[in-house]
Structures are given as structure tokens and as C-alpha cells.
Amino acid sequence: ENADQQKNVFLLQKQWTLYSVTPLYRFSDAHLKDYARLLSAFVAAEKQKGLAVEIGVELDIKVAVSVLPDLKGSEEDAAAILVQLSSRSAASSKHKGEKVIWSGWFCCVSGEDLSKNVPEDFTCLPLFLANGAESYTSIVGSWFQKTFDCCFRRLAISPLILSWMAAMWTACKVDKTAAAMELVFSIPCLPQPLDISYSIHPEDAKALWDTVQKTPGEVTQEEVNVFMDCLYSHFHRHFKIHLSATKLVKVSTAIASAHCDGIIKFLQSQYLTGVLMLLTELAISQIQ
């Protein structure tokens, strides 16, 4: 299992923009190479839109489509798919390396809610994560939309979900040198944006959570509320500011960090699928 975790280690420490994707029509794992070829032609054509594509030239952007191993919650989940665009400029070819300029991946972790209702012709990969220039996201996304008749939509994370993430990730065990938990709040209705950053030592947060959580391994909305209220009242005691009147915009812990605009960064490979499960659930609720 460790080896597999190594394979996906490049997914960590990067900012991923989240999208929800409706089921892909007539998508098949067996044709990934063909997809890569068609997509690279599409990328080339898009980049010189309006003029006849020059024929036969080696394309300067290479597209690879592959399966990401072990990003599944159950056997019913479709295999995660990775799309990578790398440039083959003259400079980088010296180092025999193709530089990855954009990557994106589709995944579904425990997405039975969606997949069980969908006929065979469809593949459910409701969560899409992209890293790189948005212009490439748009080209790749458009191609998928055109080819598999699906719809991409930005997936925002509501403050309520962010507070859930804060509580759930606090409960996770990590090694002692873990980074502080940071919550960022934004104050609404101001002419200039004003953010409040609130950092808590991970062990303090964990201790607080342990007093709040009734049954280990189970989290309820009530417990999340109590946890956040405790943090708010602590803050109020010191600064006389009611954080409950502001908007939670970002949560960072040692596990991952999430922004309400739908941007996530994974930090721990062992919790990757756990976080993805929650995100898959969010994506599915946006689709249905």
C-alpha cells in the first residue's frame, strides 16, 4: 500500500481547483491512449483558433491520460483518471524532461449515491481537480464536455462544510510536528476586505475536540457546532470579536487546507481518500 501512496504523492502540496462533473457518457478506460491523442490535437487546434491547423507538425504540447491507482472508496467506484499536459519546448528537451504545465484528475470515492442510479453507458467521476492555468482547464474541460456530453461546474465549499472539515481534520492523528490549525474569517459588508486569521495549536484543538466528541469515529452536526462555538467564545474572550458574525473562508490543518472558493491542498497522503470522499459527496450533491 505504501508503494501506491508513493505513486499519488505528486497530488500533495498542490493547490487544486474543484469542479463537479456530471456522469461521462460512453467513456471507457480502454481508450485512454486514443483520448490522449484526440485531446492533444484539440489542444493544438484550440491554441491556434481561427486558422487552419498546420498539419503534420509535432505538437508542442503533449497530453497523457492515465489511470490513477487506488483512489477509490469501493469497488463500485470508477477508477480515477489523470490528465497531464506537458510542454516539449526545446529548452526542456535538453534535460530529457517534459515539463508538466497542467494537470487535472477525475475521481469518485464512495460515490454510490450517484453511480447506482445511472445506466451502464455512463461513468461517474463526479469530482474533478485541476492545477495549472485556467486556459488549459477550459480547453481540457471543453473537450470532455464535447466528447462525453458532461458538464463541469465550479464546486464551492460552504462555510458549514468548512467547519465540518475543521472538526473532522482536527480529530485525525498526525505526527507531533504537525502544523497549526488555521481558520481564516472574512468580515462581510466592508468597503475593503478584512480577514481574520485564527491559529490554534493542533494539540489544543485536538484536546478540545476530544471533549466535544461523544462517540469516536462519528461526527454530528451538533458536535461540530459546539466545537466551533468553543473556538469562537475563546476568541471573543480575548479580542471581543464575534466570529460567528463573520464568514469562515478557509481552513488549514495538517491534513489539508480548503478555501471556500473551491480550492484544496492535500497535505497527508494517508488521509487523501478520506478528504476525497467528502469532496465527492459535495460534488454529487451539486449534480443532483
Place this chain on the structure above:
Amino acid sequence: MQRRRSSKTPTQPLQVHHKNQTDLSAWRKGGITDPGKSLQNHQSPNDHKNDSNQHSLEQALSYFEKVQDRVSLKKNNTLQKHLTTVESVALQRGLPPEAFDVLLNVALSGKLADTVNTRLLKNLIPASVIPEASVVSSVSWLCVSKCSGSIQLLFLKWLITVFDFIDHKEKLHALYGFFFSFLQDEKMCPYVCHLLYLLTRKESVKPFRIRKLLDLQAKMGMQSHLQALLSLYKLFCPELVTITLPRKMKTYFKNSEGPWKAAINTVRRRNQENSPTSQILFLGTAQPQSRKRKWNTQLIISASSKTKNNLEEDQVKNCVYLYGENESLPVEQLQTFSQLLQNIHQLEFPSQMGSVLRNPLLLHYMNCIRDETIYLRLYYWMGQTLQEECTWCVADNSQYEKEFKEFLDTIYKTECFLQEGFPSCEEFLYKSLPLWDGFCCRSQILRLVSWIPLSSSSEVKSQLYDPLAQLFFTSSLYFKCSVLESLKELLRNWLIWHVIHLDSEADSRVQSLNTTLSGLVNMVAELIRFVGWISTVALRLENNPAFLMYFILNFYEIVCDMYLGYNLPLLIMPPAGVFYPALLSMDSVSLNQLCYIMYRYRTNLVAAKENELSKKKILQFKFSSQTYQEYNQYVIAMVGCLWTSSAFQKDIHPQGLHMDDELLKKTAVQDFKTSFNIVYHPAMMAYAVLFLQQACPNDTTFDFSLIKGKKWNWYLEYLYAQGLKGLKVFIESSVNRVSQPSRSSAGNVQV
């Protein structure tokens, strides 16, 4: 130019505007085929400079149209002037589609010197599209070889570069053989190969063409352009091209971009900056600029077939048929209904189902093919797009209201065409109505409400009726009428759906809504009660306007006929809050409509009763005795009000008109007993006056009591002749006049 314009405009005297006008009309008169197509037309009419440019371009074009043989450039100032005009306009904004015909004709006809022709060809920069016809006619010039070889080459290079700007290519495809014959020419061969490469379709690949290419290759050696064409032929017809070709070629064709590519890009960029709408003209992409803000939503999708990608892919050695190889007709070629009929067995849906919305032929096809995946694809796309684009649910979307409106209109039209509502649209309404202000996209939303599918879901009340009622009570009279109208349509659509599915119960189509008859009856009853309730409240809030009453009674015109008209075992009487205001209305139209409705209720109830008595079929549903009772109470009140002048005495409805004589005396109204009948009813009194004027022209006292006996009958005839048909059918059916004309018995439908 932009900046100057904006600073100049406010101070421009009126005269200039006037001049603009004349300029524009001159532009139209000047033999320009279709000004609507030209880019200039999209630009601001205040733009003085543009107009003068247009004017001189127009002059230049008419000059080139008429130019005679061999004018020397050096000696002829006029030619120089017009040539410069064309060049400057072309490089600045590109040439309008109409210009190409004229300029290509002159450049390829060999009338002018080659220097002029070259300059003209080099400046053929399209602003939007190039008409196919102009290209076809220039190919005919090419065939008669009036122009020199270098001009021919230049033309081919130009054609390759601007290939994607040609608006249609069908006729060009028809000229495939002509182009092919140019392969003979050694100089032209590489460019012709490139052009053929762009034009080739599967059906263009013929054995004799392959032989010819192989001959040429034998003669000229391995040429990359010939190999390119051969490999494309092999891609299409691997069984015909048996030779082995090199696996990978660095470049097939020489760069033939010539002087145009940079200029086209510049012009395009500039035009995009200048006018956001002009972008749609490029390459026929029917996507307005503003949609670019989000790459992932497309309100308008053009139909394209699934396998298109395969053909565009140029380096594929083995043709990849991702979706199974079959001889299906690409949806792009589907143009006529007869084509649809001929190819219905081999048609494939487009790659994006969203495109069917604007394609009536595909909608026809969709109607025939009841495939779950089709609906699911459409469901996902439409659901996501509606949510993403909703102007009141998503911040910052309000500026795109116009596009969203058009999208909603399209969905509505599609629903009308398919005669069924989309579930995604229903869900969207449920999600968005609670947030709706009742103003934004009003008519679109209300029309979509009328296509909410009939399903026995419990959501309707909380998600449709509740938010709608809130808006209804707090909005204007006009809004109220619109809501009633759309609920009437909703009821009608549900009833039609019911009738159709009653007729075809064996219909194998899997219905997601497994509606039982009782579930359906409950849904319809709930809708009717809801409308009864909001109508009662609205009549009070608005003080019984006839306009509102008209929409309410329209709704009941459907309700009263559900049993006979739509085979639904349900009849619900209007609430007293609707019935009495209509009965006592000051307006004869409402009264007449009410009479008609009551007549239809009677017909339906009598038919139901007869069915029940004859017991021809076992009836699953019986009308409750309460319905008959309510009907009878209403009919008694009506007959009392219109005929027997006994409304105050006989009305037995708890919310009715019954009043004690004592109380009536206190009102000090004389002859209260006769206050209500077809003569004295406030809605009828005007007719009575007119009738008396005609019947007794000399009597100016207007003694209504004269209308009795024979005159009563004349008066009735007079009323019928005035168009009160509802009154006629009501009186003829519900008033028993056989023995004594002035007495009657209430309707004989008894429980």
C-alpha cells in the same frame, strides 16, 4: 478610434448625424448585396470615420466591379486611390463578405496588371466570413487560366489560409475533381495537395484518384505533400491504399500562411475589442463573447456528430472509432425532414445532447427514440446550466439576463414541441422559486411553470405553491393574472398528459412518474383548490376587477369540463369567494362566462350520474354527494338571481345571498324583490335599457316592468343576439320554462 469617438460624440452637431444617415443609405443603395451580413452594420452608427471608410470602400468596390481592360497603375490615379482604400480597410477592419466576390473576380480575371492583382489578393483579409459563392466563381476563373501562374499560386495559398473562414463548403466539395485536375501542374501541386487534404472526405476517395496519386509519386518521387494526401486516403479507405507510407512525417506541407495570417489575427483582435458582438461572426461560432467568461457553460450548443474528432485528427495511423464503426449520417448533414425519414435507422445523436434544443429535426427524432440515456444526458446538462446561469440565484449573473431569458424561452419552446416538461427544469423551478423576486424573467418562468410534469410528489405544495402564493399576494394585478394563466396552462397540460396516457396505457415507455389514477386525481384536486384559494383572496385584495375575474373563470372553464373533456373522474366547484363575485359582477362578460361554466358543470355531472346509474362500467371513482349539493346550491342562487327574482329568499348556500325580509326592508331599497333578474341585474341593465329603446322607442320612462310576458321572450332573444351565448345555454338547460315562463325549477340534477 474608440477613444476619439467617445469624446466626440456629445459635441457632435445634429448635422453630422444627418450625414451619417445619408451615408448609411448610400452604402445600402450601392449594390451591396446584404448589409445585414456586413460587419460594419454592427458598429455604432455615430462612428463617423467608419462611415466615411465604408463610403470609400463602397466606391472602390463599385470601381473594381466596372473596371475595364488593362488600366495602368502608374498612370491611373483613380485606380491607385481605390486600391489604397481597399488595402487600408482590409488591414484595419477586414473586408466585409460582399467584397470578396468583386475583388476575387477582378484579381483572377487578368484584367489588371499582376502587381495590382497581387496587392488585391494579399489584402483579402476577412472581417467575418467569406461567401462560398465568391470562392466558387474564382475557381472557375482559375479553370479558364486568364491569370498568370504566380497569381494562381497566390490564390491557392490564400484559399488554404482562409479555408476556415468560408461560410459553407458543400459547393467547394463538389469542385473536388477540378482541384484534383490541377495536380498535373507541377508548381501548383503542393498547394493543391494541401487544399485537397482540407477538402477530402471519405466519399472523395476513389480508386482512380489513388492511381493518379501513385502515378504522380512515381513520376516526381516521394513528395511529402503527395504522401500526406495518400495517408489521408488510407486513413479513410485502408482497403484501397495498400502501399506502406512512412510512419511519421515531420511536416507534410510547406508553410503557406503567406502574408495573411498575421493580418487576420490583428484584424480579429481589433474587431473583438471594438465590438463585442462582432465575434460571433467568426467561424460561425454562434457564441456571444460574454459567454467566454465561463468556459464550462454553453447556452447554445451546435449539433456536431460524435465521430467528428476522429476525422480531424491528422496523425492517427489507425482510425479510431471510439463509438463503434457504422455508416451513420452525421447530424451536421441532417437538413430536411425527408432526410430524417430516410435516415432514421442510421442516425446518431450529437455529441452534446444540449444541441437538440435548437434543432427541430433532432427533436422529432428524440420523440421517436425513447431512450433513457438521451433524457439523462439532457437532464444533467440542462440542470447544471440552469443552476449555473440563473440570474437571481448566482451573484454577478444579473448582467446576462437577456441570454438567460433566451435560454429559458428555448427550453419552453422545446417543451411545447415535445409536449412534456423536463424534470431538470422542474427541479430548477423548485430550487429557484423561493429566491425569485417575481420580476426577473417573469414571463419565461411563469411559462415554464406550466410545464411542470405531473408527478405525485409531495414537493409541489412546499416548493411551488407556497413560494408562488407569497409572490402572488404581494404583486401587481398583472402578475396575478399571469400566474393564473400559467396555472391554467399547467392544469391543461396535466389533463392532456392524462388523456394521452389513458389512451396508450400499454405504452412501453418507462415512466419515471408511476402515477396512479388516485395520485393523479389528488394532484389535480390540489392544484384546483390552490387556485380557488388564491383567486378568492385576490378578488378581495383587488376589489373584483373584471380583468382578474376573466383569468379566474378561464381556469374554471377547464375545471368544469374535466370529466367529459379529459376523462378525469373529478369535478370541483369554484369556491363561494369566486362564484358570488362572478354572479354579482357588474360586467356582463363575467356573468356570461359563469353561465357557460355552470352549464358545463351540469352537462358533466349529468353524464357522470348517468354513467353511474347505468353501471356500464365499474366506476373506480364517484363524485361525492357534496359536489352535487354544491352545484345545486349554486344553481338555485343563479336561477334566483337571473330568473325568478328570488335570490334573497331561495339561496341556501351558507356564504350565499340569503337575507331576511326584515333586514332587506331596513335597506330602504324599493322593490328589492325584483332587484336581481336578467332585467335588473346590474350587469344586464344596460341591455335592458337598449332593448327598451328599440322595443318602445317613444317611451322615455325606461319602465323595466314593461319587460314581461311576450316582451320577456323578445328580451331573451335580444340578449342571445347580443352574443350572450353562455346565458343562453344556461337558461335553456337549467331553467324549466315549459308550463309557465316566469317560474322555473332549479337544475334537475339531484343527488
